[in-house]
Amino acid sequence: MRYALRRVLGVIPILFVTWTIVFGVMQLIPGDPVNLMLAGVPASQEVRENERRRLGLDRPFLERYVTFLGRAVRGDLGESYRSRQPVTRMISEQAGSTLELAAGGLVVGLGAGLLLGMVAGLKPNTWIDTLCMLVALAGVSLPSFWIGMMLIYVFGMTLAWVPIVGSGLAALVLPSITVGLFIAGGFARLVRSSIIDAMGQDYIRTARAKGLGWAKIAFKHALRNAMIPPVTLLGIQIAVLVGGAVVTENVFARPGLGTMLVEAVLNKDLPLVQALVVYTTAAYVLVNLLVDLLYGLIDPRVQVGRA
Amino acid sequence: MTLPFPVAAPLVTSDLTRSQRALRFIRRFARHTGASAGVAILLVLVVCTILAPFIAPFDPTETDVGARLSAPDSIHWLGVDLHGRDIFSRIVWGGRYSLAVGMATVLLALVVGSTIGIFLGYRGGRVDAIGSRAIDVLLGFPSVVMAILVVAVLGVGLVNVVIAVAIAQIPRFARVVRGAVLVVKEQLYIDAARAIGANGRHIMVRHLVPNVMPTLIVLGTLNLGDAILSTATLSFLGLGAQPPAPEWGAMLNDGRDYMRYAPWMMFFPGLALFLTVMSVNLIGDRLSHLLDPRARNK
Numbered sequence: 001m002r003y004a005l006r007r008v009l010g011v012i013p014i015l016f017v018t019w020t021i022v023f024g025v026m027q028l029i030p031g032d033p034v035n036l037m038l039a040g041v042p043a044s045q046e047v048r049e050n051e052r053r054r055l056g057l058d059r060p061f062l063e064r065y066v067t068f069l070g071r072a073v074r075g076d077l078g079e080s081y082r083s084r085q086p087v088t089r090m091i092s093e094q095a096g097s098t099l100e101l102a103a104g105g106l107v108v109g110l111g112a113g114l115l116l117g118m119v120a121g122l123k124p125n126t127w128i129d130t131l132c133m134l135v136a137l138a139g140v141s142l143p144s145f146w147i148g149m150m151l152i153y154v155f156g157m158t159l160a161w162v163p164i165v166g167s168g169l170a171a172l173v174l175p176s177i178t179v180g181l182f183i184a185g186g187f188a189r190l191v192r193s194s195i196i197d198a199m200g201q202d203y204i205r206t207a208r209a210k211g212l213g214w215a216k217i218a219f220k221h222a223l224r225n226a227m228i229p230p231v232t233l234l235g236i237q238i239a240v241l242v243g244g245a246v247v248t249e250n251v252f253a254r255p256g257l258g259t260m261l262v263e264a265v266l267n268k269d270l271p272l273v274q275a276l277v278v279y280t281t282a283a284y285v286l287v288n289l290l291v292d293l294l295y296g297l298i299d300p301r302v303q304v305g306r307a
Numbered sequence: 308m309t310l311p312f313p314v315a316a317p318l319v320t321s322d323l324t325r326s327q328r329a330l331r332f333i334r335r336f337a338r339h340t341g342a343s344a345g346v347a348i349l350l351v352l353v354v355c356t357i358l359a360p361f362i363a364p365f366d367p368t369e370t371d372v373g374a375r376l377s378a379p380d381s382i383h384w385l386g387v388d389l390h391g392r393d394i395f396s397r398i399v400w401g402g403r404y405s406l407a408v409g410m411a412t413v414l415l416a417l418v419v420g421s422t423i424g425i426f427l428g429y430r431g432g433r434v435d436a437i438g439s440r441a442i443d444v445l446l447g448f449p450s451v452v453m454a455i456l457v458v459a460v461l462g463v464g465l466v467n468v469v470i471a472v473a474i475a476q477i478p479r480f481a482r483v484v485r486g487a488v489l490v491v492k493e494q495l496y497i498d499a500a501r502a503i504g505a506n507g508r509h510i511m512v513r514h515l516v517p518n519v520m521p522t523l524i525v526l527g528t529l530n531l532g533d534a535i536l537s538t539a540t541l542s543f544l545g546l547g548a549q550p551p552a553p554e555w556g557a558m559l560n561d562g563r564d565y566m567r568y569a570p571w572m573m574f575f576p577g578l579a580l581f582l583t584v585m586s587v588n589l590i591g592d593r594l595s596h597l598l599d600p601r602a603r604n605k
Contacts (some may be wrong), residue, residue, distance in 0.1 A: 017444050028460045042599060133340065141339040143536055145543045148578030153566050153573075197342065243451035247540055251563070261452065262544055265459040273459060280452060 012287050013263065016069075018281040023068050026274050036268045037081040077275035078190065082267055087275040097167075098256035101179060101248060102241045103174045104179050104240050107188060108180025109237070112139075113230075116184065117191025121226070122218055122265065124196050139185025144244060148178040148251035158246060174253045179244040180286055183237050194226035201225070228295060235291035322473070336593055345589030348582055356402035363396035367553040376569045386571035390551075393514060394571060396578050397553035404554040405583055408469055409535035415473035416534075417527050421519070422478025425511050428488025431564075439485065442478045450475035454537060458546045465538075465554070468547040472537045474528055483526055487519040521598040528591035532584040539580055555580045 034051050043051075054057050056067060071077060077087050113136075120132035151174045156164035160230075163171045198204065201220050207217050247260035257276060264272040321333070326518035339345050365383075371391040379386040385394040388523055427438040443455075448474070491497065492515065500510050539556030541547040548554035550561075555576040562573030 013440075014444055017441065018448075021444075022571055025460060030460075030462075046566060049425075065526040130341075137341075137588055138581075138585060141532060141581060141588050143539060143543075143556075143559075143577060143580050143584070145540060145556075146573070146580060149559070149563055149566060149573050150577070157567055208434055242449040246451050246455070247544070248448075261455060262546075265455050266545070268459070271455070277448075277452065277456065280449065284449075 002294055007238050007289055009011050011299060013290055015282060015283050019072055019278055019286075020065075022274055022277045023065055026270055028268050029063070029268065031082065031271060036270070044306040051303060055212025063173045072278055077278060078270045080264075082272075086271050090260070090272065091275060091279060094256050094260055096253060098245050098249070098253060099256060101175050101245055101254065101256060104176030105179030105183060105244060105248075107236075109175045109183025109233075112180065112184035113187025114191055116188035117158060117230075118218070118223065119197070120188065120197070121192040122222075124192075129192075133192065136188035136192075138184045139181045139188070141185075142181060144178050144182055148174070148180060148248055151177060152252070154199060165252055175248050175254060178251065179241065182244060186237070186240075187230060188190060190230050191226065194229050195222055198226040199224040208296060231291055231294060235288040238287045242284075260295045315555040320482065330345045332597065335597055339593050339596075342593030343592070345527065345586040347585035348508065349590065352402055352583055352586070355399050356406055359399045359403060359408065363393075363399040365393035365396040367397045367400040368392065370549045376565065376572075378569075379571055385575045386569065388558070388569070388572050391566060392551075392553075394558075395574055396558065397558060398555070398576055401555045401576065402579070402583070404548060404552065405535050405539060405580065406466070407463060409531050409587075411540060412469050412476065412534040413527050413531050413584050414474045416467065416476035416530065417480055417523060419473070420477040421484040421516075421523055423477070423487075424481040425515050425519070426483025429484040429492060429511055429515060439482075442482050442485075445478040446482065447474070450533075454541060455544075455546065461550070463541070463546050465548045465552070466539045468538050471541070472534055475537070476534065479530065480523075480526060483522060484519055487522045488515050491515055491518045504562065510580070524594040525591065525598050528587065528594055532587040532591065535584050537589065560572045586594070 025042065033055065034048050034057070037051065037055075038048075049058075051157060059067070075088055079086050080090060083090065095296070116132045116136050120136075125127050152164050155161045155174060162173050165171065203219060203225075204221055207221050214222075238288040242258070245256060246261060249256040250257040250262060257280075261273065261276050263269075264276065338503075357447050369392065371387070371393075372392065374383065374389045375385045376389060377383060377387045381534045383393050383395065388394055388397070427435045442486060453475040454468070454471040457474050458467055461467035461470060464504070491605055497510060497514055505513075511595065538547060539554070539559075540554030542554045543560045550557065558576040559573050559580075562576065563570070
């Protein structure tokens with residue numbers, strides 16, 4: 001319990017550093033925000049000054065920084081230069097679509113990765129292993145925007161098996177595969193080496209010696225013990241998922257946070273970019289925290305070792 | 308400073324000469340079919356890009372309005388794009404972008420990242436503690452998002468994309484090199500070098516750098532595939548190479564709207580990109596297998 005508390009508190013400095021970096025980077029972006037906000041509409045000096053004051057841009061750097069941190073903690077990250085809506089609301093409206101995609105991508109990625117990795121790991125150095133690892137390597141080598149377009153062309157247009165636009169589960173299939181393939185590649189390789197490690201351990205020999213069946217050894221003993229490194233990777237994959245969402249949403253013309261980010265960057269909608277990065281990093285840190293706490297459930301030894 | 312006598316860092320203790328060792332390494336590398344295939348594909352690609360002016364039948368930016376969107380045939384082997392440009396010629400020329408941009412990215416990330424890593428690992432103490440923490444935080448940034456953010460600061464363009472992707476990769480190099488340095492600096496020959504009066508910079512440059520070199524080569528190759536993919540991704544999103552540059556990612560972006568009528572516009576540039584990244588990854592995989600003892604039995 002104390003460990004969990006320490007880990008939860010450890011999140012604070014990480015978020016602090018990240019948000020500081022985000023704020024600093026945002027200050028480096030060239031261009032006057034008021035100009036960006038007016039988007040070419042002519043305005044008098046007075047209007048400009050008022051706008052600057054309203055946005056708090058006339059305040060000194062440090063004061064703006066402290067205000068930013070305070071607002072970030074409360075979840076209020078200002079309003080978009082473009083739509084003039086609170087960015088938090090804009091993000092929460094689009095988050096669902098991206099979460100669906102991330103969940104779909106994870107299901108595909110973990111399913112395929114686990115399968116490839118297990119098969120390869122249980123038959124190391126055979127042609128099955130080679131084949132599985134070649135597929136896994138292809139998974140991380142495929143440009144996701146290309147495979148997304150190929151899927152659209154083959155399964156959406158030519159065969160017309162699944163819809164390529166719209167909402168619902170059927171429209172989620174191709175985008176999920178697009179995001180999932182990359183995850184599957186990395187995951188399969190790690191599961192494989194983890195399984196090979198686990199299969200060489202004494203407890204597997206013991207299980208064999210007492211006459212346990214192959215399936216029981218593989219699933220109950222080897223897989224469970226081999227899951228720690230892959231679960232760690234799972235936390236890191238959140239970053240990949242976000243990156244994958246940016247590209248996949250773009251290819252499939254899906255609404256979502258990735259599309260929003262690219263548009264915000266191209267439009268120089270700084271509060272929106274800032275908020276998206278703040279929330280992404282917060283999500284990343286929180287998921288990794290969860291993963292850390294999950295270790296104990298998968299492997300009781302971890303908890304004993306840390307208590 | 309110069310030492311009174313040469314101190315060579317003992318890389319490998321073996322009776323074989325350097326060329327014999329190299330030969331043995333190449334033989335072991337080539338034993339793997341996939342890795343050999345990777346080298347073969349990459350060689351073809353490099354030769355094609357170098358000889359692009361002689362291989363490409365057309366100018367990559369020359370437009371022939373009459374041939375717009377025509378399918379692959381004996382004149383235009385891989386078809387023609389929206390503006391009437393020969394796709395085969397554009398792919399051959401585009402290899403220059405992908406390879407040069409990928410290598411520049413990795414080189415930049417490698418030099419900056421390993422300098423940081425060597426410094427942190429060798430210094431240790433509080434500097435290292437703070438630096439490592441910062442690296443961990445930066446590793447948490449999705450690299451595409453980080454690169455997009457950097458492009459937002461620097462502006463759209465291929466050079467800025469190189470810098471952006473390199474910045475996203477720097478923490479990876481820094482972390483791995485720091486780890487390698489922590490191991491190397493405990494070795495006896497480092498103590499010996501210090502005992503005969505070598506200063507910190509001498510030890511870092513002459514002893515630490517050569518000893519983390521294998522790690523750097525592996526990491527560089529493994530990241531090259533990622534760099535080529537990431538830069539192409541940014542060009543695909545419209546943040547990198549600008550038209551009419553025959554960059555593969557940008558070509559795919561052109562092809563997406565004409566998928567139904569001219570699928571060759573997106574099929575071939577993507578295939579070229581995939582084969583390039585796959586070949587680099589095959590080579591990187593084999594190198595890490597041979598140079599990283601921990602990976603050898605896996």
